Amino acid sequence: MDDVCGLRGRLNELKARTNAGLGSTTNRGVRELLTFHTPLDLVRERLPELPVACVRPERVSIAATWFRDNFPGDVLYAVKANPSLWALDAVYATGLRWFDVASENEIKLIASRYSDAKMAFMHPVKSRKAIERAYFEHGVRVFSLDCEAELEKIVAATQRADDLTLVVRLAVSNSDAVYALSNKFGVSETSAPALLQKARRFADNLGVSFHVGSQCMNPSAFRDAMDLASGLIREAGVIVDVVDVGGGFPSAYPSMTPPDLELYVKVIKEVFEQMPVAMNAKLWCEPGRAMVAESTSILARVELVKDGALHINDGSYGNLFDAAHCKWPFPVKAHRADRAFEGGEQTFKLYGPTCDSLDAMEGPFTLPADIREGDYIEFGMLGAYGVAMQTRFNGFGETENITVQDQPWTSMYGPVEKRVAAPARRPARKGSRRLKVVS
Ligand SMILES: Cc1ncc(COP(=O)(O)O)c(C=O)c1O
Secondary structure: OOHHHHHHHHHHHHHHHHHHHOOOHHHHHHHHHHEEEOHHHHHHHHOOOOEEEEEOHHHHHHHHHHHHHHHHEEEEEHHOOOOOHHHHHHHHHHHOOOEEOOOOHHHHHHHHOOOHHHHHOOOOOOOOOHHHHHHHHHHOEEEEOOOHHHHHHHHHOOOOOOOOEEEEEOOOOOEEEOOOOOOOEEEOOOOOHHHHHHHHHHOOEEEOOOOOOOEOOOOHHHHHHHHHHHHHHHHOOOOEEEEEOOOOOOOOOOOOOOOOOOHHHHHHHHHHHHHOOOOOOOEEEOOOOOHHHHHEEEEEEEEEEEEEEEEEEOOOOOOOOOHOOOOOOOOEEEEOOOOOOOOOEEEEEEEEEOOOOOEEEEEEEEEOOOOOOOOEEEEEOOOOOOHOOOOHHHHHOOOOOEOOOOOOOOOOOOOHHOOOOOOHHHHOOOOOOOOOOOO
C-alpha cells in the first residue's frame, strides 16, 4: 500500500511538472525553474513550442559581485533592464540592497520581495500619485527630476517632506554610446544652476546624476560628464551630497569590444575625488545592461522557411525588440534535435510571429544553410532589455523560463571561477551549483 501511494505521489508530481510546462512567462524565482545542462539538451528533450529564456543566474551574481567589489560607492541595479525574479534574487544575494526603480510597479515588485531594499525613484517624470505612494507607502526617499515643475510635484506630493534626496539629472553628451538616451531627459547646462539652487532649498540631500547613454564604449564619457557636473555645481554654489553616474556600463557583444570595466571605474574614482562636493558625498552608479546582459539567451523555433527568410516564434513584440529596431548584433547559434546541420552557412532575414510587418529582424543572421521548420535559433546576450520588453500583441509574447549551466558567448568579467563571490558576503542559495569553466 505504501509503495503504491509513493508511486502515485511521484506520478502526480511529474504530472504537475509537465502541466506547468517549463516555467511559464509568470515571473518566477530561480528555485522554481527547471534546469537543463545546455539549450541543446532542452531542444532534444522537450522540443519547446514557446520561446524560451535560457537563464544563467550565476552570470548575474558574477556581474553584481564585480560591481559590489570594484565600484567605489553604492551600486543601484536598474530594474528596468531585467525585472525577472531570478535576476533580482541573484543581485540581492550578493548583498546589494539599492534598486533604481522607474515606475510604481517596479517599486511594488521590489518592496514586496525584499523588506530591507532601498529604492531610488529615478524616472525624471512621475505622476503625483506615484510620488505620494512611493513616499508614504513604500518609504522611498530618493527622487530624480530635471525641471522645476517636477520639483514642485515632488515637494507637494510628499507634503514638503524634510528627508528627501533630490537628484537633479543633467543633460550630457551621449556621443560615445551605442544607444543614446539624451533626447528625452536631463536639464540643460544653461538651466541647471538655477534648478540645483532651487532643489537645494527642498532637499535634505542634493544629488546630481546623468546618463552617458547605454553601451557606452569610452570611459572618458564619464570623465566629461563629471567635469560638466563639477562646473555646474560651482556655478550654482550649492553643496552636493550625491553624485550618481547612472548606467551605461557596456557588455561585450559581437563586433563591439568595449574597454575593460576596470577602466571605467578608475576614471570615475579619479574624477570623483576632485569634484566640488561635500566631504562625505556619496558616489552612486545604476548599471542595468552590464549586470544582466550575459545571463540570458532566447531560444526561438523556426516555424517556416519562405523566400529565403525564416519565420520564427519570437520577434520585435517579444524578446527581440532590440534585434528588430536597433539592429543590435546579438550572436546566434542554431540547434537541431535529431541530427547535425549540413551544407555550410548562409545569411537570413528573420520574421517574428505577429502580423505586423515591423516584426522583422533584418540581421543578416548567419545560420546553417539547411535550417528548416522545427529547428531552433538561440540568440545570445539577451539578458538586458530582452524579456523586459515583451508584449502580448497578437496573442503572442508568452515565454518559458529555464536555467542552463553552459557559458555565455562572451564575458566582461573574465573566467567564471576567478570572479565568483566570496562566500562570506554572499548568502548561500540552496541547490545552487558552481559552474565549471568550459573554455
Ligand atoms: C535612469 C537610468 N539609470 C540606469 C539605466 C540603465 O542603463 P544601462 O542599462 O545602460 O546600464 C537607465 C536606462 O535606461 C536609466 O534610464
